[in-house]
Ligand SMILES: [Zn+2]
């Protein structure tokens with residue numbers, strides 16, 4: 001009886017508590033990991049190269065559809081001997097937590113302990129509140145995160 005009353009009270013209190021203390025929930029990995037690619041084309045000879053000075057030309061691409069187009073075109077071009085792609089990943093920190101979601105401590109005032117958690121999605125920053133010890137991760141952990 002008392003247990004169920006306590007649970008009812010907790011349920012009623014939860015939404016208010018969350019709205020009061022937590023800022024926006026952490027975004028999912030896919031929305032904050034941004035990818036770009038360096039494409040290196042190796043031309044068969046200097047006379048084939050657009051620059052005429054080096055047999056390699058390099059470009060930076062940040063759009064996946066454009067990357068596909070470039071690689072497809074280069075793969076069919078007899079003047080090009082090799083196509084090499086290198087991926088760069090950058091984590092957009094614009095929505096990183098600015099305060100503790102449990103006690104409301106602001107990270108600008110009390111620096112949290114912070115470390116990097118390696119993950120197949122790209123990785124996560126872990127923030128441990130210096131005031132209450134609560135952890136939060138950015139971006140949030142998905143079901144596919146080990
Ligand atoms: Zn805290």
Ligand SMILES: [Zn+2]
Pocket residue numbers: 029119120121122123124141142144145146
């Ligand atoms: Zn992950």
